[in-house]
Amino acid sequence: MAIEIKELHIKINVDGEGSTPSKKKQTGGDQQAVVETTVEQVMTLIEKQKER
Numbered sequence: 001m002a003i004e005i006k007e008l009h010i011k012i013n014v015d016g017e018g019s020t021p022s023k024k025k026q027t028g029g030d031q032q033a034v035v036e037t038t039v040e041q042v043m044t045l046i047e048k049q050k051e052r
Helices: 028-051
Strands: none
Touching: none
16 A cells, blocks of 8 residues: 655754855856746746645
């Protein structure tokens, strides 16, 4: 008998000072590409939810 997982929620807590964030900033073109990719992924998720 197969089990189908429809949703998976993962919650994590990160504590500690093991590493510091990088101070490198993205250039305007790179940032625009990230925004476009993110918007596409969000729109895909919204469409999938509408299909349910």
